[in-house]
Amino acid sequence: MLEAYPILTLLPPFVAIVLVIATKKVLTSLGVGILVAGLLIADFNPLTMVTTIGQAIFGLVWVDGAVNWYTILIVAFLFQLGIVTALVMMSGGAAAFTEWAAKRIKTRRGAQVLTGLLGMLIFIDDYFNALAVGQVARPITDRYRVSRAKLAYLIDSSSAPVVVLMPLSSWGASIMGIMAPLLTASALVLTQVEAFVLAAAMNYYAIAALVLLWLTITLGLDFGSMRKQETRAIRGDGLHNPNETAPAQLTDTMPLHDRGAIRALLLPFIVLFIGVVVGMYVTGGILGDSWGVIDTLAAADVGIALNVGGLGALAIAGYYCLRYTKNNPTFQRGTRRRGTYHGAKSMLPAVLILLFAWVLADLISVMGTGEYLASVVEAMAVPAVWLIPVLFVVAAIMAFATGTSWGAFGILLPLAGEMMNAVPGGDAFLIASFGAVLAGAVWGDHSSPISDTTILSSTGAACSVASHVSTQLPYAFVGAISALVGYVLYALTESGLVGLATTLVVVVAMALVLRKVRPPLEQSTPTVATSAQH
Incomplete structure (x- = not known):
């Protein structure tokens, strides 16, 4: 059926x-998507569908x-990060960091600036970004x-x-690897x-997303359903939607030491960062040429690099947890073990969603x-320059539908290169086509449930995916x-700067229009803003 109706x-x-x-x-929705995909692949044969889905799960x-x-x-x-978070909280490191930051960050805007930075x-x-930033910033934004x-x-933004x-990133390196043969086949003389740098300048969505991020922070932009979430939070009625399953709160299941030190939080995450960077460099050197x-x-x-950093952070967090809680009578035999268990358990919903998403x-x-x-x-017979906006839209749809930006640019970057290298004058638009594909892929990745x-961004923020x-x-x-x-x-001017x-x-x-239509909550509800500062 799929061959007849692709x-x-x-x-x-x-x-x-x-x-x-x-x-x-989310889990139910992903499960239904998996069943529909299995039925289509199996041509509506139930036994074949079970086998097909089973193979995907086994994979x-x-x-x-x-x-x-x-x-x-x-x-x-993910489980390591959940345990590290639990250990940091039990040791009092998270509370100490919150108190330290509170002396320097006095407003909601300041908390958001910290997160953005x-x-x-x-x-x-x-x-790593999605998970680590949330763990560090969440105590401040909650406050x-x-x-x-x-x-x-x-x-996420x-x-x-x-x-x-960034060329010095896991994405940048992989993208350059895909670009290399396409550049060789073109008439362009570029390393x-x-x-990559030129294509990054043509990645209009990524640039727009970052500009909008800082405009949102500085102008207090809250529109759409975000406004309801922020209004509820400012009024003190809860940090997440009460109609949805609340993310696991570790503070509900374990005691917290109240006299920790800020290093009990900072050092585990510094070790995590260093471990990931070193792990990426060493594994890349061993596996590469x-x-x-x-x-x-x-x-x-x-995967190895994240675990190198994760295990290092786990060791440091465990040391500080033991050091600061060993004389605390609240931490009796088995307390730390139960806290560790609950830390790992807090990641289970995210793990299940991720596994379902991978199967789909x-x-x-x-x-x-x-x-x-x-x-x-x-199949589109359009001039080469007009393929640029087309590639952006198609990459966005592809990444949104498949849930992977890597899959979108893995398919479309070579396709864009082949198309531009095949048409007269297409070399002039090769870099722009790369930028458009990457931009669309990031939008789809940024938006798809x-x-x-x-x-993972939802996990880092302890927010429901929905x-x-x-x-x-x-x-x-x-x-x-x-x-x-x-x-x-x-496409109209053939100028990257104009675009x-x-x-x-x-x-x-x-x-600016959105700010005019939906004024900042701190201005439109001054009594709420005042209460939010305490």
């Missing part, structure tokens, strides 16, 4: 996404005749009643959009790094959803509209 390959992700938005039940631990260490290591890292600084990997949905938006612009920084990042095993992504790959969308682009980074998706989508659409207008202007300037003008103009 458009049906879009049905499973469409069903899953619509159900997530409509029901707020989480065993693929191509070998252990699937990537998924195992990512799941292990942390996201910009941790650019080595999007998974100043910043909703978990707003925190998730700040984390400073993870993939930052990482995709991989030069091409060179010890150059770019080459090692391209070949790095992110595998089935979507088997159906050939990405290849179908790529064939649609290839089945995206792993969406799930709340994160529904509150972030309006902001993502503002960035997407701005980027699309920029690409259209680029970028247009994108920036549009995103700023939309932000």
Whole structure:
């Protein structure tokens, strides 16, 4: 059936996404998407469907005749991070950091600035960014009643959009690896790094998303369903939607030491960062052909690197927890062990959602959803320069439907390169096509409820995935509209600067209009703002 009607390959992700938005039940929605995909692949044969889905589930631990260490290591890292968080909280490190920051950060805006800065600084990997920033910033944003949905938006908007612009990142290295043969086949005389930097300047969505992030913080932009979340948080009625299952709160299940030190929080996460960076460099050097920084990042095993950092952080956090609580009578025999258990358990919902998303992504790959969308682009008989906005839209749809930006640019970057190299004068638009594909891929990754980074950003913020998706989508659409207008202007003028300037003008103009229509909550509800400062 899929061969006769390839458009049906879009049905499973469409069903899953619509159900997530409509029901707020992520696991159920992903499960339905998995069943629909299994039925289509099996041509509606129930037994074949069970076998197909079973193979996808088995593929989480065993693929191509070998252990699937990537998924195992990512799941292990999530559990490690949950345990580290529990140990840091039990040791009093989180409380000490909150008190230290409270002396320097006096407003809700300041708490959001801290989150944005942390996201910009941790650019080595999007998974690491999404999880680490939330763990560090959450105590501060909670203190100043910043909703978990707003925190998730700040984390998500400073993870993939930052990482995709940085050559010294896991994304940058991989993207340059894909670009290399396409550059060789073209008439352009550019190194991989030069091409990446030029393509980054054409990544209008990532740039617009970062500009909107800081406009949101400085102008107090709260619109769409985010406004309801922020209003509730400011009034002290809860940091997350009471109609949805609240994320696990570790403070409800374990005692906390009240005389910890700030180093009990900072040192574990510093060790985590150093461990991840060193792990990426060493694994990249061993697995690759060179010890150059770019080459090692391209070949790095992110799963191993995350676990190197995670185990180091676990050791440091465990040491400080034992040191600060050994004389505390509240911590009796087995207390730390129970706290460790609850820390790991707090990550279980995120792990289950991630596993379901991986199974759905595998089935979507088997159906050939990405290849179908790529064939649609290839069949379009449009001038080369007008392929730029088209590639942006198609990459966005592909990443949104498949839940993976890597899959989108893995398919579309080579396709864009082949198309531009094949048409007369196409070389002039090769770099722009790279930028447009990456921009669309980041938007889809940024917005899809089945995206792993969406799930991990929600995890880092202790926010439900459904709340994160529904509150972030309006902001993502503002960035997407701005980027699309920029690409259209680029197609009209063939000037990257004009396209970028247009994108920036549009995103700023939309932000100012939104601020006028929906004034900052601190101004529109002054009594609420006053109470939020205490």
